Amino acid sequence: MSVLHTILFYFFSALAVASALVMITRRNVAHAGIFLVTTLLATGGIFLLLQAEFAFALQIFLFAGGAVVLFVLASSLARLEVTRRLPGSQRGRLAAAALGLVLAAQIGFAIVVGHTSLRLPAMQSARAPKNTEAVGDALLRQFIVPFEIASVLLLVSMIGAVVLARRRA
Amino acid sequence: MLSIEHYLILSLVLFVIGVAGLMLRRNVLVMLMSIELMLNAVNINLVAFSRLHGSADGQVFSVFIVVVAAAEAVVAVAITLPFLRNRGTVNADDLDLLKW
Numbered sequence: 001m002s003v004l005h006t007i008l009f010y011f012f013s014a015l016a017v018a019s020a021l022v023m024i025t026r027r028n029v030a031h032a033g034i035f036l037v038t039t040l041l042a043t044g045g046i047f048l049l050l051q052a053e054f055a056f057a058l059q060i061f062l063f064a065g066g067a068v069v070l071f072v073l074a075s076s077l078a079r080l081e082v083t084r085r086l087p088g089s090q091r092g093r094l095a096a097a098a099l100g101l102v103l104a105a106q107i108g109f110a111i112v113v114g115h116t117s118l119r120l121p122a123m124q125s126a127r128a129p130k131n132t133e134a135v136g137d138a139l140l141r142q143f144i145v146p147f148e149i150a151s152v153l154l155l156v157s158m159i160g161a162v163v164l165a166r167r168r169a
Numbered sequence: 170m171l172s173i174e175h176y177l178i179l180s181l182v183l184f185v186i187g188v189a190g191l192m193l194r195r196n197v198l199v200m201l202m203s204i205e206l207m208l209n210a211v212n213i214n215l216v217a218f219s220r221l222h223g224s225a226d227g228q229v230f231s232v233f234i235v236v237v238a239a240a241e242a243v244v245a246v247a248i249t250l251p252f253l254r255n256r257g258t259v260n261a262d263d264l265d266l267l268k269w
Contacts, residue, residue: 050217096192
């Protein structure tokens with residue numbers, strides 16, 4: 001069980017990281033969108049390994065199904081201009097690489113120094129309290145006000161998007 | 170057996186890839202995708218800690234992050250489309266209509 005768990009973890013991680021790398025290096029926007037979907041789906045697999053079924057469903061529906069489809073549609077509206085080369089000056093690329101390395105070093109240092117090598121609890125049996133029930137309970141009891149504010153945010157952004165993208169008559 | 174560090178490092182790698190993509194690419198749509206990647210990396214952290222502490226709070230936060238990411242994507246694409254219509258490009262370097 002544990003071995004299978006580890007194998008699956010490394011499989012999904014490798015898939016996520018590899019397709020994320022491919023995503024930021026493709027010149028074609030539509031291809032980048034497809035690889036973003038792959039990364040998000042692999043992350044959904046990670047969520048399943050963490051026994052967060054609700055987060056998994058949300059990942060599939062909202063992230064991979066909603067946001068990314070939006071990007072792919074938008075990029076197909078654009079006359080797919082395939083850039084000749086990856087843009088950006090040499091200096092810009094060096095700066096980006098330096099910033100990324102510094103950031104990775106900082107967070108990695110924090111991870112290594114902090115006493116975080118805590119084992120995750122063992123997998124729960126199927127009779128344990130359901131994950132979705134627990135999340136729904138927390139959402140609708142403890143976090144009811146942020147939940148309602150989030151729904152207002154979604155409504156406002158939907159109306160705003162319709163107004164912004166409307167073609168002027 | 171997996172410890173929480175595995176998940177933290179995976180999240181770190183994905184986040185840094187997102188940062189690099191945001192800085193390297195000049196296509197607005199790809200930059201937005203990189204932002205989604207970074208939000209997604211944070212979600213891994215939240216869900217992993219939620220599992221570690223046996224509490225649902227982290228997953229609730231990840232729900233909110235997904236909601237905000239969806240709202241951000243919708244508005245950003247809605248801003249990009251008129252720009253695309255007017256200028257015929259989605260290059261961030263051409264976003265200079267407000268420059269005097």
